[in-house]
Amino acid sequence: MTNDAALSSEAVALADCLGELVARMRSAEAELGALLVEIEQRGVMELFGYRSAARLLEHLADMPKPATERLIKRARLINPGRNLDGSPIPALAPATGAAARAGRLSNPMIDVITNVLTQVPPEHCASAETNLLAFAEEAGHKQVAALGARILAHLVPDGPAPDDTEPVVPTRELFLRHKRTGVWELSGRFDDETGTRAHALLDALAERRTGDDGPDFRTTPQRYGDAFSDAVDLALNSPDLPMQAGERAHVMVAVSLEDLKSGVGKATLGDTGTMTAAEARVHACDAMIIPAVLGDKSEPLNLGRLRRLISAGLRRALFLRDRGCAFPGCHRPPRHCQGHHIRHWADGGPTDLTNLVLMCAHHHRLLHRSGWEVRIAADGLPEFLPPTFIDRRRKPRRNNLHEPLPFTA
Ligand SMILES: [Zn+2]
Ligand SMILES: [Zn+2]
Structure with a gap:
């Protein structure tokens, strides 16, 4: 009590409260990081249709991009990883991870420790971590960084190995x-x-x-x-390409109608490639390419009956209406875009303006894989409904980036 004698009991209680909340915040952030690393290993794309855990968190928690990137990068260093075959990779800094989950380390402290450990030779990693963590109990991250610099100067006196890659010889x-x-x-x-x-x-x-x-x-x-x-x-x-002037080159995607409808199974691409039927469904959705759809006995079905290739006039109308990728916030111009069938033509959806939306390849895939949905609103323009994990009320969103500005000619 002698140390606290100078402080009022009220200030001591408030400081305790602050300390308690800071520890809970740090602990929760460490748990959040561990959970994101696990989601990453199970497959963000498969679970949520998002390309990365950082992108998912940014969208879900409305956090700025640099913050989510830092959080996940930090979490990867203090949590165990997994190889592509599922076998575990031990964490670079497992003890740091445990201390972080207990709420004992600040983020700068975790970064200082992991930064040193990534440079230390593997055989000295565990003892360096023990030393740094022990010092971190009583010092701030700047002091721990100074200790880390001394450890590195001792263990890696010459610094990292020089980059001796040769300059590229210019040939074609x-x-x-x-x-x-x-x-x-x-x-x-x-x-x-x-x-x-x-x-x-x-x-x-x-x-x-x-x-x-x-x-x-x-x-x-x-x-x-x-x-x-x-x-x-x-x-x-390009119309200058010798093979198929003016028309999009026709890459044949061969898939059975059954698989195309269900999105389950395999499809072949060109002569040799294979893709999943789900992927073929995205390709076949594009109003500007031709898939070969096969019947039960792999005989080509009558493409006339399934014809849903967009006519030049319809394509122009679609370009004029959407002026580029219609996904909210996307800048991509029409020449990068595909025609997405809102109701897939394999399920009987028509190829006309009421069933088509212009989308860049990236957002077209996202739409097929994630919980985003698109519809044509009463005014005839497309609008997008976000998945419930982004907006529980699913309030429709539109892209206004392609709208002409009122003061341009
Ligand atoms: Zn589509
Ligand atoms: Zn887009």
Whole structure:
């Protein structure tokens, strides 16, 4: 009681209360992080239709993007992970995780400790963690960072290994391989001019997306991968391409009508590729490509009966009405868009303006996989209903980004 003698009993009680609440807040945040890591391992896409746990949390909790990214990055370091085959990967800093869940560590403290541990040789990781945690009981994160710097200077005197990758020799080569797993691998070397042009093209297409499905949490390689896919689509749509002037190149997706309706089963893409029937359903939904739909005995069904290819006039009308991806907050212009059937044509939905919405490939997939729904409102314009886990009342949202500004000509 002697230390507290200078403080009134009221101040002591208030300080205790603060300490208690801070510990509960830290503990809850650590639990939240652990839960998100688990959701990530079980599959955010499968569970919620969202591309990442950070994107889901941003949308669900209305937290700014940098905060959700930091939270999940931190949680991954102090919670056990899982390999693709399901086998567990021990946490980098398991004791730090336990202390965090007990509410004893601030976020800067966790970051200081994990930052040191990622640089320490693995055989010294556990003892370094014990030392740092013991010091963290009585010191602030800046002091613990100073101790961490001393540990690193001792264990890793030369710093991280130098990056000795050779500069690329400028030539033009491209390798596109179809792996047995079904994945394609692309690599190549290009002269400076081609590389610069490719970079400019991909840069323009790899911009972060905007939209009401939350901020864009794709990594840089993921954004450039999507940009490459968009670039291929744009090239295939180009009227200058020798193969199919003016029309979208027809990639054949072969799937049975049964599987297409249920979204369960397998489909083949082109000559060799395979995809799930759920994926084929998204492809076949696009009013601008032709799927080959097979009957019971894999005989091609009469495509005339199932014809739902959009006519040039209807396409223009759709472009004029939606002016780009109709998903709330999306900037993508019409040339990046597909025609989504609100009621799938395989289920009898018509190919006309009352049943079509223009959507970019990304939001088209999101719509098929997640709880988002679209409908045409009484005024003839599309509106989107968010899933209940985002808005319990499912208040419809619209995209107003393509609307012309009142003061432009
Ligand atoms: Zn669709
Ligand atoms: Zn979009």
